[in-house]
Amino acid sequence: MGSALVTGAGGQDGYFLGALLSQKGYEVHGLDKPGSENRMEAVDPACRWNVSLFDEEALRDLLRKIQPSEIYHLAAFSFVNTSPEQEREVLKNNLEATHNLISLCKSELPGSRFCLAASAEIFGTPDHSPQSEQSPVQPCNIYGVSKAACHHLVGMYRSLGYFACSAILFNHESSRRGDQFVTQKIVKTAIQIQRGQANELRLGSMDAVRDWGFAGDYMLAMWMMLQNDTAADYVIATGHGHTVRDFAELVFQKLGLNLDDWLVVDPEFVRPAEPFPRVGDASRIRADLGWSSNYDLEAIVDEMLQAALKI
Ligand code: GDP
Numbered sequence: 001m002g003s004a005l006v007t008g009a010g011g012q013d014g015y016f017l018g019a020l021l022s023q024k025g026y027e028v029h030g031l032d033k034p035g036s037e038n039r040m041e042a043v044d045p046a047c048r049w050n051v052s053l054f055d056e057e058a059l060r061d062l063l064r065k066i067q068p069s070e071i072y073h074l075a076a077f078s079f080v081n082t083s084p085e086q087e088r089e090v091l092k093n094n095l096e097a098t099h100n101l102i103s104l105c106k107s108e109l110p111g112s113r114f115c116l117a118a119s120a121e122i123f124g125t126p127d128h129s130p131q132s133e134q135s136p137v138q139p140c141n142i143y144g145v146s147k148a149a150c151h152h153l154v155g156m157y158r159s160l161g162y163f164a165c166s167a168i169l170f171n172h173e174s175s176r177r178g179d180q181f182v183t184q185k186i187v188k189t190a191i192q193i194q195r196g197q198a199n200e201l202r203l204g205s206m207d208a209v210r211d212w213g214f215a216g217d218y219m220l221a222m223w224m225m226l227q228n229d230t231a232a233d234y235v236i237a238t239g240h241g242h243t244v245r246d247f248a249e250l251v252f253q254k255l256g257l258n259l260d261d262w263l264v265v266d267p268e269f270v271r272p273a274e275p276f277p278r279v280g281d282a283s284r285i286r287a288d289l290g291w292s293s294n295y296d297l298e299a300i301v302d303e304m305l306q307a308a309l310k311i
Pocket of ligand 1: 171180181185202203204208209210244269270
């Protein structure tokens with residue numbers, strides 16, 4: 001089966017992708033920041049690397065040594081704060097690092113295949129819904145700008161003959177989702193309320209719509225993209241939108257609680273209204289590769305609740 005390299009292997013997506021690739025028989029190599037070796041749970045300890053994406057020599061040596069036939073680039077800075085210093089960090093860590101990696105992969109391993117984890121943030125505030133591969137790329141925050149640039153970079157390398165694809169991932173959740181994301185915040189706070197350890201849930205935009213899928217499903221889509229005969233970009237989404245309120249009501253109901261007894265809408269978390277819901281149209285990947293999302297909202301909530309209830 002050969003070997004595969006996963007950057008950002010210590011994160012939520014790295015866990016699911018590492019597990020999937022191991023199960024398929026790949027020798028899986030994981031790369032992440034120094035100090036995150038212990039988080040690369042799905043990667044054999046002998047295959048955990050903390051080579052910097054900015055250290056060209058070390059990265060070249062690593063690629064020559066492990067000879068991955070597939071490279072999955074998940075590593076990225078994802079905060080959307082806007083101080084000029086943070087903007088520079090996001091651009092450097094996303095665009096410059098992606099350029100270093102893809103250019104070395106093409107020159108050192110021209111027969112390899114590359115998949116970028118792009119984001120629905122590249123569509124910014126869309127003027128229609130759902131969004132597909134044809135939707136205009138018009139990001140409206142610095143994270144979206146950095147991902148849009150990486151997405152175009154992948155397209156440029158593909159036009160040069162390299163097998164490079166961009167997976168435009170809509171929101172994808174799991175029990176491994178970071179606590180700063182609304183789904184995990186709701187799940188963990190609801191459990192604390194049930195246990196008498198918290199007495200309110202403070203949220204912002206309750207009517208915001210998201211197309212939430214399961215991270216494991218989305219990593220399967222990225223793998224399928226690299227098994228295809230031709231390289232192409234795909235939207236990865238469920239096609240179903242739900243409001244933050246829908247998600248929270250389902251979680252509270254499953255715990256035997258009434259959301260409105262505990263909810264406080266806090267202006268600190270409110271974001272500008274989005275005229276068209278952020279929902280993806282994944283019909284291209286369904287038609288070309290036969291991929292579709294296996295988890296509906298309730299299955300995602302169940303997976304997250306089951307894991308959080310064990311803590
Ligand atoms: P995002 O889509 O990458 O921004 O993922 P998030 O999980 O951070 O946010 C999803 C949606 O939840 C957005 O529309 C937010 O405006 C909305 N939201 C409502 N209340 C909160 C909150 O307290 N925290 C976060 N992170 N998002 C919230």
